[in-house]
Amino acid sequence: MPYAFDPELAPYAELIPSVPLSEVIRRDGPPPDPALLAEIERRLPAYTPRREVTVEDRRVPGGAPLAGPGGARGEAPRETPGGAAGGAAGGAAGGAAGGAAGGAAGGAAGGAVGGAADGVLGGVPVRVFRPRAEGPLPAIIYLHGGGFVSGELDYFGVRCLRLADLVPAVVVAVDYRLAPEHPYPAALDDTFATLEWLTGAAGELGVDPDRIAAAGDSAGGNLATALALLTRDRGGPPLRFQFLDVPVTDDRLATPSMRAFTDTPMWNRPDAVLSWRYYLGGDGIAPPYAAPIRAADLSGLPPAFVAVCEFDPLRDEGIAYAQRLVQDGVPTELHLYPGAFHGAAIIADVALTRRMNADMVGALRRALHRTDD
Template sequence: MKTHLPIDEDMKELLDKIGARMAELKHPPLSDLSAEQSRYFYKEARTFFQKIEMNDMMIYNEKIESADHQIPVRIYQPASAEMLPVLVFMHGGGWVFGDLDSADSMCRYLAKHANCLIVSVGYRLAPEHPFPAALMDVLAVSEWAPQNISKWNGDPAQLAIGGESSGANLAAAAVHWLKDQGKQAFTMQCLLTPVLNHNFYTESYQSGYSFNLTKEKMEWFWNHYLSNQEQGKNPYASPLLAINSADLPPAMIVTVEYDPLRDEGKQYAEKLENSGVPVTYLYYEQLVHSFPNMIGQVNRADLAMIDLTNQLKILLRKNF
């Protein structure tokens, strides 16, 4: 068994501050909270993350029509004289938390440093809208993007998809769905600390990590996302279970040391590689889940984001 380095001290200090605030608010056990109640504590915790501002960037809020509802998207357009590669991006939050605002700093950062157009997707949340509602929203945006993105200087021939955590799950599921339907719109996928399997028995799940994301939290998230446990075997919920992973877009997969999701991310990278899919696998020690949200406060998170964004910038252009 691998010996792990201690968690980054700056990161631990930040998490301790958040933990102290949750104690001050008398945060009850997650199992005692409804989804709506828990969103209050999520938003309060996020106030400890530094807001990132980027100059030389235009921001547009749009609505995409889909069946009986509208899907909000936020478009981040860096200043550029050239057509830009596009990344359709889904926020994290266990399918229960998060919105366009919670992903705002990360999207600004990625747009600026990877020099790409970002389309951030405000997909519907569980349990009000359980599986596969969020995925259907992502697929609707996937259909909309190639036809409309040139309006914001995005190149429809350079279209990637990605996300963080549960958002990465939706990105991975979308490329499987589109491949199975013969409608693949994307030529690259970027999966940051992805959720990939409804299974809690990997070594990283069993390690008892208590930093930010825990096994218990993931079980709670899955229980809100799925209408029943049998849905967890559906490869569009658990992309790691897909029978055929060949002919998927090249992938960049990011995992970190102190994350219950670490092992399934590595397993997925290996599965794609074994299926002939080009994979760039990045692993960062001493970091925890949601580290991209800690840029500007945790030096090791800053370094990891610089590295992965440099790699993303290259891959966005290499794969087209």
């Protein structure tokens, strides 16, 4: 169906290949068309930091299973009443284009980290972006999109460089394990292990452990707020803020936007159905740490910024999650971007996406550099 995309975004929507998620998970599948890949890379945004930012690939302790069948780390999940599971939302500013266009967006970030899907016997792979600035600095744990099944750190290098430089903050991008080889809660286990490491290594990294935010897009937005739930329920380590960009929050496929957007670029309902099936390891009702909107109580979570796009199947569940946060007393800022599609802020450099990225930087800067610190 036709969509009234922002005029500057429309050419990007036409360029994005339509690749079913069932093909994305074929790790040995055929490579993308070289000409298409070259055109995608040519159009991807670039970023030159204003200050020096060092980039280092590391492996941090953890990644061993922390969860039992009841939920992450074995807690009995607290559920709200809900319909049967299905899947409402996956991740994916990475999506099909993520695998195809990974290299160019990495730019200054250097070479790719080995995929966490290969296992975590040597720890969780992370990429650390450290700006030259007077410290101690706040830190941001960044969790990439990709429908829980794909996504490369290189593809999100521009975003991480921008945040490190402009917030400024130490940014730790997590190369968490991917489904279907590693279903829930593997990715959340890796995320929590990264937070524990970051808190413990704060002195070495020049980080203020009281000013750590979790941020992510799509599936990464799911992991960011799931991490906030988990740290609240476990009593720490504490988070100061959560930035949720087009987040996955609901596994039920029941919202109007999820029902309507069956062929939108970057993410659509068929992708969401498969994404949830792969992430949960089959069909079934998701626990709240997998589908955060199912949590009975969101009170006590850190303040949030939620961004949603007009032509995104995840739009309405993002709005609903922001409403739940507000109703439970969590300071929350909600932005809906007209004319935008899922993942537009990652892949395009136009007036609208520049505003989206500026809003992200501004929200994190306000949260992490408050004058009362």
